[in-house]
Amino acid sequence: MSVTAAAGFRAAGIAAGIKKSGNADLALVVNEGPRNEAAGVFTRNKVKAAPVLWSRQVLTTGALRVVVLNSGGANACTGPEGFQTAHATAEKAAEVLGCGAVEVAVCSTGLIGEQLPRPALLAGVEKAAGALAGTPEAGDAVAGAIMTTDTVPKQAAVTDPAGWTVGGTTKGAGMIAPSMATMLSVLTTDAVVSRPVLDAALREAVKYSFDRLDVDGSMSTNDTVLVLSSGASGVEADPAVFTAALTRVCRDLAEQMQADAEGVSKRITVRVTGAASEDDAVTVARTIARDALVKTAMFGSDPNWGRVAAAAGYADAELDPERLDVTINGVLLCKGAVVAGDRADCDLSGRDVLIEVELGLSGGAEGHVAEIRTTDLSHAYVEENSAYSS
Amino acid sequence: MSVTAAAGFRAAGIAAGIKKSGNADLALVVNEGPRNEAAGVFTRNKVKAAPVLWSRQVLTTGALRVVVLNSGGANACTGPEGFQTAHATAEKAAEVLGCGAVEVAVCSTGLIGEQLPRPALLAGVEKAAGALAGTPEAGDAVAGAIMTTDTVPKQAAVTDPAGWTVGGTTKGAGMIAPSMATMLSVLTTDAVVSRPVLDAALREAVKYSFDRLDVDGSMSTNDTVLVLSSGASGVEADPAVFTAALTRVCRDLAEQMQADAEGVSKRITVRVTGAASEDDAVTVARTIARDALVKTAMFGSDPNWGRVAAAAGYADAELDPERLDVTINGVLLCKGAVVAGDRADCDLSGRDVLIEVELGLSGGAEGHVAEIRTTDLSHAYVEENSAYSS
Missing domain, CATH: 3.10.20.340 (ArgJ beta chain, C-terminal domain)
Incomplete structure (x- = not known):
């Protein structure tokens, strides 16, 4: 039902000690291939969090192997030190997973204006790498680790009769999350899709899902939606059918965000x-x-x-x-x-x-x-x- | 301290039975001359209340003798019947005060989408005409009769050493008033000012006062600010000095609106x-x-x-x-x-x-x-x- 629904992905969600509560706060999503196409959509806020600056930069290659996500801190308005934290996080993930830092996206969510505890974060990446699995439970753990004021985890997946799957998870309720703590979403697919198709499909899907959810009109410093394709199904997806499936997953996730928005009674x-x-x-x-x-x-x-x-x-x-x-x-x-x-x-x-x-x-x-x-x-x-x- | 602070104006505020509470709900402001220059600024909302449509039309002449104001109903989204009510109100005021209906502006405030009780309104105009006075108390009565969820009346005045005065009253708190029940403001002066100067001064004053108060970003169907000049001081005002005085009065009123905004704690x-x-x-x-x-x-x-x-x-x-x-x-x-x-x-x-x-x-x-x-x-x-x- 989530980021591990599609073949070719492993994931983990653990407690790294970033949140004072001791709840799960760090997640990894790893694309095992054979392919590694990726696309992303980021906040249009001119004040961008360090992980957004990092992830936007690495995504210019159109490829990703790993996404590291943390709750418990947005790493926004944290200056060069905050950017170095995002960079160090990607380096650590690259080191333990055997890829390049340029293949690692980073997403953070939480309060603006506080530095993340770097040692805890890096130790957490190592711990999560040891817990990676392709099971539904691993997908659930990712959904749980990215929650802030969410009261329920949010996941969705669609399987096409042609033999490929799109799945994903999200947190937050659009821009309503406290301190603009934002929405993060990771989507995965085992369909074979070219980079331009993946990028166009993501933009179309976001336009008719997350962009049509507006809780308080505030735009976050951290909003990030990523889609990763492993191509593990070996089936090339029709672009229109793939776009429709991706849109369905995103709309499902957006509806879950609306239903769990802060203070919602209607x-x-x-x-x-x-x-x-x-x-x-x-x-x-x-x-x-x-x-x-x-x-x-x-x-x-x-x-x-x-x-x-x-x-x-x-x-x-x-x-x-x-x-x-x-x-x-x-x-x-x-x-x-x-x-x-x-x-x-x-x-x-x-x-x-x-x-x-x-x-x-x-x-x-x-x-x-x-x-x-x-x-x-x-x-x-x-x-x-x-x-x-x- | 209010609409009667400047020479050449009489006013009244009474209970016409529009509000179910029996509180004061109808006011008249009458310019006794010798001059009758006037200018107005209205809501830019495309859905305009009937009194806004009426008043905007009569103000194209640049002259006004009378303003009729009521609380207890916005007369917005009321169609031809609502427009006829605004028109009949102006006709009644013209009849009892001996001028043309085209010299009478009408302002309403309250819930959108309900017809005003026309007989009560017209009888109220007649009753208020019998109570007109140039006293401070009459100014107070106007400030009281236009209140909706306001908890205090709002008035201000400035007298220039050259011998002229600008005064005014307002209600509401920008666009925060419930159901966009809006802000209304009437300003009066006994300075001698030409129509173009009056118009330009009002636009400048509103820009740096009411337009800089933003409580919830909502724009009303009824917002109206009117300024009337009697010229009764016989003193021609320097345009820049007059503009500064008018701006001061409007800023004072806007600050009173901020302090009395609904639910304000900061x-x-x-x-x-x-x-x-x-x-x-x-x-x-x-x-x-x-x-x-x-x-x-x-x-x-x-x-x-x-x-x-x-x-x-x-x-x-x-x-x-x-x-x-x-x-x-x-x-x-x-x-x-x-x-x-x-x-x-x-x-x-x-x-x-x-x-x-x-x-x-x-x-x-x-x-x-x-x-x-x-x-x-x-x-x-x-x-x-x-x-x-x-």
């Missing part, structure tokens, strides 16, 4: 239809998904559609109020930006909320549509995020 | 210096001020500067991490995007927080600087905004 999907362009559809959906007044109303199970209409109205997208309809959980509440149905008919007592916004500017086969998943703004969110670093 | 000023442009300075300051993780950290009195650095890093502005410094309440915590001071030295126990971000891209007399005022994200904010319309 899982909200904002669906915008009839936009002038796909970009506009995304912009309007994202603006509504980020609006604090919409999110607090949902927390209160209050079908306050006026806040949805107002958020759509200030989104940076084409909009004609006379064509703006708002439907919440199936009840049309606002037609042409005018009150329509009765709020009392709209039941928000459940855990899932669907906010549908029709912009009326495109339709049918040419209609531009987008969905953004988000969560409500609850007391638990405020509580978890108001006391993290201290 | 008054936060984000000051960005050394930006590549003034627009960049505003963008970075606003991005930090809107970041939910920064705002929850401040609520928890947690000097989590990593969240500030991360928010600066995802702002759509020029930024070089190696020059990024973050100082909170006077303690330099981050230099060149690297941990510097000790969090423990940073005392956030008080009500005021100053977050200083130096971008290092400009300096001295050519330095680009901006300040945005905001508040923390507290349990009280979630509480007040999770149960409003129902």
Whole structure:
């Protein structure tokens, strides 16, 4: 069900003593080949964590043998010392696993602005290398070791009838994680795929999964999604079929992140239809998904559609109020930006909320549509995020 | 201290029965002349309330005699019926005060998506017309009648040694007001100022006051700021001096809005210096001020500067991490995007927080600087905004 679902991968997750709690905090994912194609997508934040700077650099080769992941510290805003820690981590993994440091990516998650304990980290890499296995349990251990405020591990896999598999794990809930402690995800496949196909497939998959999850609009210093291909199935995957499978795994993981987001009491999907362009559809959906007044109303199970209409109205997208309809959980509440149905008919007592916004500017086969998943703004969110670093 | 501080104005605030609570909910501000220049700034939301559509239209003449304001309902998303209500309100005021409806602006605030009770509103206009006075108490009554979740009335005035006065009142806390119930502000002056000067002065004043207050990033359907000039002092104001006085009054009112924002436990000023442009300075300051993780950290009195650095890093502005410094309440915590001071030295126990971000891209007399005022994200904010319309 995870990074070991595809053939050709071994993994381990152990407690290296980085987290004060003593919980698992270090993981290794190793591609045993025969192939070693890899692709990655990183945060667009201009303040990038040391492991992001390192991993982006090594990935320019389009190949990876190893990923080292740690929780318990983001290694962000840590300067040259932090970069040296990321570098030393890759060197240690290369040494114990018999490859080059340039074939090792590093991912970190946790509080920004503190140095990682380098000796513990390096000893942890050695310990994890001794525990490597290709079993489902080893995949579970990776999923467990990268958790921060996650309450459950997150894994997914898809097997294609042609004989290859895509699997993966993730942590965090988009940018909601405390201190931007971020999302990390490692995906593995045994399909035979060329580097350009792997790269294009990852970008497409991320665009329609992790990029469509927006919990609080904050962009992390550490976000990293990596995909590694071993080619161990010996089966060359059709690019379109592979992209669809990778997207399915990423969407599954993104939904698990939404369901486990900090302080979540409602899982909200904002669906915008009839936009002038796909970009506009995304912009309007994202603006509504980020609006604090919409999110607090949902927390209160209050079908306050006026806040949805107002958020759509200030989104940076084409909009004609006379064509703006708002439907919440199936009840049309606002037609042409005018009150329509009765709020009392709209039941928000459940855990899932669907906010549908029709912009009326495109339709049918040419209609531009987008969905953004988000969560409500609850007391638990405020509580978890108001006391993290201290 | 308010809309009646300048000569040539009479005002009234009464209970018209729009609010179920029976509290004051309707106000009139009447310019007795001899002059009647006016200017206005309205929400840029594409979904505009009926009174905004009406007032924007009548203000194209650059003249106003009367402003009618009501709380208890925003008259937004109310369609043709709502527009007819705004129109009928202006007609009624024109009739009882002996002017044209085209000289009457209308402002509304409250829940989006419900029709105002038109008979109560029109009877209220008549009742308020009978209560008009040029006294400070009449100004107080206006400030009281436009309050929604405000806990205190908000008024300010400045008198110039040359012999003229600018006064005003406001309600709301930027866009934080529930259901985008918005900010409304009426400013009055007895200075002699031409229409172009009045218009330019208002835009400048709003830019450096209300536009620099950002509580939750939401833009209302009803935001309106109006300035009326009676010229009753007979003194022609120097444009620059007048602009400075108007800006002072608006900044004073904006600070009162910040201090009374919903759920506020911290008054936060984000000051960005050394930006590549003034627009960049505003963008970075606003991005930090809107970041939910920064705002929850401040609520928890947690000097989590990593969240500030991360928010600066995802702002759509020029930024070089190696020059990024973050100082909170006077303690330099981050230099060149690297941990510097000790969090423990940073005392956030008080009500005021100053977050200083130096971008290092400009300096001295050519330095680009901006300040945005905001508040923390507290349990009280979630509480007040999770149960409003129902």
